[in-house]
Amino acid sequence: MVKEYMDKTAVVAQMRQLIQLIQKHNHAYYVMDQPSIEDSEYDQLFHQLKALEEQYPDLTQPDTPTNKVGAKPLAKFESITHTVPMLSLGNVFNQEDLFAFARRIEERLPNQKVQYDVELKFDGLAISLWYENGVLVRGVTRGDGETGELITQNVATIRNLPKVLASDKVQVPRLLEVRGEVLMPKAGFEKLNAENEAKGEKTFANPRNAAAGSLRQLDPSVAASRPLAFYAYGIAQCEPNHGITSMSASLEWLTNFGFAVGELHFVCDSIQEVQEKYEQINQERPNLSVEIDGMVIKVDDLKQQQQLGFLSREPRWATAYKFPAVAALTTVENIDWQVGRTGTLTPVARLNPVSVGGVTVSNVTLHNIGEIHRLDVRIGDTVSVYRSGDVIPKVEKVWPEFRPVDTVEVYLPENCPVCASPVVMPEGEALARCSGGLYCAAQRIEAIRHFVSRKAMDIEGLGDRWAESLLHLDLLKDVADIYHLHEHRDKLLTIEKMGEKSVQNLIDSIENSKKTTLASFIYALGIRGVGETTARMLANNFQTLDALRHADIETLKKTPDVGDITAEWIIDFFQAPHNLEVVDRLLAAGIHWDAPVAPTRQPLNGESWVITGTLSQMGRDEATQMLQALGARVSGSVSSKTKCVVAGEKAGSKLEKAEKLGVQVMTEQEFLDLMKEYGQS
Numbered sequence: 140m141v142k143e144y145m146d147k148t149a150v151v152a153q154m155r156q157l158i159q160l161i162q163k164h165n166h167a168y169y170v171m172d173q174p175s176i177e178d179s180e181y182d183q184l185f186h187q188l189k190a191l192e193e194q195y196p197d198l199t200q201p202d203t204p205t206n207k208v209g210a211k212p213l214a215k216f217e218s219i220t221h222t223v224p225m226l227s228l229g230n231v232f233n234q235e236d237l238f239a240f241a242r243r244i245e246e247r248l249p250n251q252k253v254q255y256d257v258e259l260k261f262d263g264l265a266i267s268l269w270y271e272n273g274v275l276v277r278g279v280t281r282g283d284g285e286t287g288e289l290i291t292q293n294v295a296t297i298r299n300l301p302k303v304l305a306s307d308k309v310q311v312p313r314l315l316e317v318r319g320e321v322l323m324p325k326a327g328f329e330k331l332n333a334e335n336e337a338k339g340e341k342t343f344a345n346p347r348n349a350a351a352g353s354l355r356q357l358d359p360s361v362a363a364s365r366p367l368a369f370y371a372y373g374i375a376q377c378e379p380n381h382g383i384t385s386m387s388a389s390l391e392w393l394t395n396f397g398f399a400v401g402e403l404h405f406v407c408d409s410i411q412e413v414q415e416k417y418e419q420i421n422q423e424r425p426n427l428s429v430e431i432d433g434m435v436i437k438v439d440d441l442k443q444q445q446q447l448g449f450l451s452r453e454p455r456w457a458t459a460y461k462f463p464a465v466a467a468l469t470t471v472e473n474i475d476w477q478v479g480r481t482g483t484l485t486p487v488a489r490l491n492p493v494s495v496g497g498v499t500v501s502n503v504t505l506h507n508i509g510e511i512h513r514l515d516v517r518i519g520d521t522v523s524v525y526r527s528g529d530v531i532p533k534v535e536k537v538w539p540e541f542r543p544v545d546t547v548e549v550y551l552p553e554n555c556p557v558c559a560s561p562v563v564m565p566e567g568e569a570l571a572r573c574s575g576g577l578y579c580a581a582q583r584i585e586a587i588r589h590f591v592s593r594k595a596m597d598i599e600g601l602g603d604r605w606a607e608s609l610l611h612l613d614l615l616k617d618v619a620d621i622y623h624l625h626e627h628r629d630k631l632l633t634i635e636k637m638g639e640k641s642v643q644n645l646i647d648s649i650e651n652s653k654k655t656t657l658a659s660f661i662y663a664l665g666i667r668g669v670g671e672t673t674a675r676m677l678a679n680n681f682q683t684l685d686a687l688r689h690a691d692i693e694t695l696k697k698t699p700d701v702g703d704i705t706a707e708w709i710i711d712f713f714q715a716p717h718n719l720e721v722v723d724r725l726l727a728a729g730i731h732w733d734a735p736v737a738p739t740r741q742p743l744n745g746e747s748w749v750i751t752g753t754l755s756q757m758g759r760d761e762a763t764q765m766l767q768a769l770g771a772r773v774s775g776s777v778s779s780k781t782k783c784v785v786a787g788e789k790a791g792s793k794l795e796k797a798e799k800l801g802v803q804v805m806t807e808q809e810f811l812d813l814m815k816e817y818g819q820s
Contacts, residue, residue, distance in 0.1 A: 150195050154203075156540060157188040161204045174348070178432060179464030180523055182230055205452060216280075216288035216355070223375040225267060225281045225318065227452060228435065228459045233494075234414055237436075240458050241410035244438060247447055247455070253438060254408055256386040257416050259401035260433040260459050261370055263322035264351040266294065268369075273304035273311040280354070284452075293354050296363035297321065301397040309395045314378040317393065319371040323350040324428050327366025346430045371398040372435070385439045402427060406439055417460055424462070433461040466525045466535060467500075469493035471518055474505065474549050478557045478581035482572040482667075486511055486549065488522075488534060495526040503532050508551045509569050515539075519546035557581045560718070563711040565704045576665050578617050578717035583610060586665055590618040594671050595663035596652045596730075600645040608634045618663075619721045621649055622728035653729045657684060660730065664722070666712045668705035675767055676700050677709075682735035684722075688713045699745050699772055741770025742817055749777050751794055752787030754807050762810070765819040777802060785810045 161184055167175045174181075185205070192199045231237045244253060267287065269277040278294030279287040295302060304311045323331070328346040335342050343349035353365040371393050374381070383389045387406045394400060403420055407413045413436055420434050438444050438456040447456040473489040486505040493500055503524055505511050514537050516522060521541035526532040551571055552562055560575025573579050577586055587606045591598035598621065609615040612634075614627055624631065624646065631642045655663075661684070662674035669677070680698045681687040687709075695706040712718055748771045750759050762785065763773045777784060777796045784790075784797040784804045797804050805813070 147195075147198060150191060150198055151200075154188060154191055154198065154200050157184055157191070158200055158203060160184055160540060161188065165204060177464070177466035177523070177525070179461070179466045180468060182232075182461070182464075183468045186230075216290060218282075218286050219277070219279045219289050220286050221267060221279065221282075221284070223316070225265060225284050225287070225375075226449065226454060227284065228457055229450075229453045230459050230461055232461050232464070237414060237417075237458075237460060238410055240436070241413075244447065244456070248443055251443065253443065254385075254406055254440065255410065255413050256390075256437040256439040257405040257407055257413055258372060258390075258435045258437070259403055259420070259427070259429075259431045260435045260461075261320035261322055261372075261401070262345075262347045262430045262432045263320040263370075264347070264354055265318065265320055266290070266354070266369075267375065268294065268300070268317045268319070270304055270312075270315040270317070272313060275300075275302045288355070290354055292359040293356065293362040294321075294369075296359055297367045297369050299397075299399050300369040304396040306395040309381075309392060311396075312377050312379060312381065314376060316374065316376040317371050317398065318373045318375050319369055319398070321350050321354055322346060322368050322370060322429050323353070323366055324368055325430065326428070327368075331366060368429075369399065370429075371400055384441055386437050386441060386444070387439055389441070402429075413460075421462055431462075433459050435459055463498075464495055466523050467493045467495045468521055468523055468538070469500075471516060471520050471522055474511075474516075474518055476552055476556050478555060478573055478579065480582055480585040482574075482576055482579065482582050484552070484555070484562060484571045484573065488516070490522075490524065493524060495524050495532055498526065498532075500524055500526065500532045503534050505534060507569050508549075508564070508571060511549050517542070517546035517548050519543050555579060555581075558717060560715045561711065563707070565707045568704065572667065574711040574715040575717045576667070576712065577619075577721040578715075580616075583615065583617065586618055587615065587621070589665045590663045591621070592663075595659060596655060597659075598645075598652045599648045600641065601648075605634065605637065605645075608637075617721050617724075619724035619728060622653070622725065622730070624649060653731060655730060655732050657682075657732050657735070660684070660732065661687065664712070664718075667708040669709065672767060672772060673698075673700045673705065676772070679770075684726075688719075741768075743782075744770035746771045746782040747774050747778075747780055748772070749774050749781055749784045749793060749797070750787075751784060752790030754785075754787040756807060756811065765814050768819060769817055 161181070164174070164176055164181055164184070188203065189205050192203065192205060231240055241253075265281040267279045267281075268275060269279075275295060276291070277289065278291045279289055281287055294300065304315070323346040325346065328343070328349055331349060332342045343352065349365070350367055353362045353367055356362055371390065373386075374389050374393070381389070381392060383392055387404070390400045390404065403423070405416050407416060417434055420431075424431060436458055438447060444454070444456040447454070449455060470491045471488050472491055475487050475489060477485045477487055479485060486508065488503045488505055490501050490503060505514075505516065514534060516534060516537050519542070521538040523535045523538070524532050525535040551564065554560065555562055555573035555575060558573065558575045558579040558581070560573050560579060562571050563574050564571035573582065576582055584603065584606060587601070588603060590596055591601045601621070606615065609624070612630055614620060614624060614630060628642060628646070631637060631645070632639065656678070658675040658678035661669065661677055662671050676699050677687055681690060690709075692706045692710055695701050695709055696703065701709070743766065748766050750762050750773065754762060766773050771782075774781065777793050777800065779800055779802075781797065781800075781802045784793060784802055785807065786794045786797075786804050787807050794804065
């Protein structure tokens with residue numbers, strides 16, 4: 140008995156939580172015209188509550204929103220009770236749900252032929268229009284379905300809405316109540332936002348917000364200034380009766396008075412054809428003049444509609460078929476860390492699989508530890524996953540309202556999940572990385588590609604395709620294994636398109652690479668932040684690898700081009716034991732360079748130079764090497780600290796900036812003349 144009581148208490152608590160959330164979002168959507176969540180998220184909350192009520196009908200709360208529509212109107216407009224309630228529609232989200240809707244209709248209409256009226260589901264504000272003897276006398280919002288707000292003056296400003304009914308084809312009824320949607324077409328919405336932005340005024344998040352906000356202004360001139368349009372979707376009352384027998388014909392009848400209806404409208408003979416039209420509309424959706432979020436399916440025969448009747452909140456004879464959700468709620472089952480090819484650690488949320496935008500999503504990247512902290516996402520949390528079109532799914536928000544007591548907070552791992560090297564993240568950086576760049580299996584391909592490149596160890600013949608083949612044969616665990624490939628000549632010959640000559644050329648190239656320079660070797664190690672120029676500076680400054688390995692952060696920062704973060708990366712690299720193991724193996728394999736010579740003061744030592752435009756007598760690389768040989772640093776951008784800019788043909792913004800800052804500018808010929816003076820010709 141105690142357990143049953145506790146279970147019921149938990150169910151009621153969950154119902155109350157959902158009711159409060161739905162009421163909050165109803166108010167934001169229907170009253171304030173400022174929806175705070177996606178429609179698909181709202182639908183999920185609503186269906187969670189509905190499912191609980193179906194499972195525990197005796198616990199259904201008296202204020203449940205499943206029996207209501209919308210929210211109470213604000214007091215600033217006069218309230219009007221609808222003579223015929225403005226009910227909402229049920230929803231279906233996939234073909235299975237659609238066919239189930241049709242089966243329920245067929246069960247209630249045995250042996251009857253059923254046709255379906257298919258219309259666009261507008262994403263606007265539903266209103267009711269009253270005409271007496273052909274004259275518009277009243278416009279009312281949907282409100283909570285029972286009571287709406289009187290907005291006649293604002294409605295009367297809508298340009299495509301007939302204020303007086305006239306037709307030479309059909310008689311004007313004594314009383315006509317037309318239901319429809321007020322929208323702001325896409326073109327008008329974009330123009331309004333552009334104008335508001337130019338004036339420094341508020342822009343709207345979407346056309347629905349713009350339309351709803353316009354209609355609910357106390358000053359009708361505001362609504363009059365906005366590009367609003369009305370689209371009819373039904374007749375609530377008509378006296379005398381129009382005598383029409385179908386939904387589709389009633390919409391056609393309304394066009395005789397000048398009412399606009401949806402630009403796509405179909406009558407289908409089967410539910411299978413309805414599904415085909417759904418797919419067609421979804422495909423044509425970007426080209427429509429208005430925003431839609433699905434289509435509305437109605438039993439076309441009005442007599443059959445009467446036979447089917449209503450549920451407490453919605454008609455049995457109609458439903459909305461929503462397009463694939465752009466957002467959905469699910470739970471985070473775990474958060475794993477993946478290591479990229481450059482060593483970046485990326486957290487990946489493993490989700491309870493959920494359909495978003497027509498695709499089942501079970502994994503979502505959380506980008507970095509900063510994003511985890513920003514969202515405050517934990518293992519066990521309920522989250523909203525967002526996806527629109529072909530956009531990669533992402534976690535948009537966390538629902539703390541649903542957070543269990545046993546959620547697990549997520550922290551940056553101290554060690555790489557692949558190779559166990561220390562994980563580092565310098566202060567001020569957003570991305571954490573594995574420090575075991577030479578050793579980490581996740582970074583092998585990137586480490587090898589960089590190591591063998593021309594400006595590093597310059598090993599010809601070891602491209603990506605062959606490197607991947609060698610990895611597959613388990614011959615390359617790290618870059619040091621390159622210098623042991625000669626021991627596996629027979630295995631190398633089994634690789635496709637790698638014949639005797641190719642194998643020998645590769646082995647010779649590896650052997651030749653053993654004689655290098657300290658700067659090239661430092662660069663080849665792939666230390667983050669250490670490019671070719673910085674490697675040269677480090678070699679000049681420390682003269683030996685051993686001195687660099689044991690340098691502290693302050694000593695490193697005395698090297699030109701090395702700031703706080705780069706110094707940290709160098710320290711982290713040489714503190715990772717696995718990196719040191721690989722470096723020692725490389726040296727043991729015979730990699731060597733000339734002994735250091737006493738450094739001399741170079742003529743351009745520490746100066747910052749920039750090369751821009753096209754050089755006709757040499758390449759930029761050659762010019763860069765000349766400058767570096769004289770101690771200069773070659774930068775990619777001009778600043779007040781730039782010593783000189785070498786400007787070739789078609790020099791652009793860098794030349795302009797140099798002239799603006801008063802930085803010295805040399806032509807290519809002047810540069811060559813200077814290099815000759817320093818013996819660099």
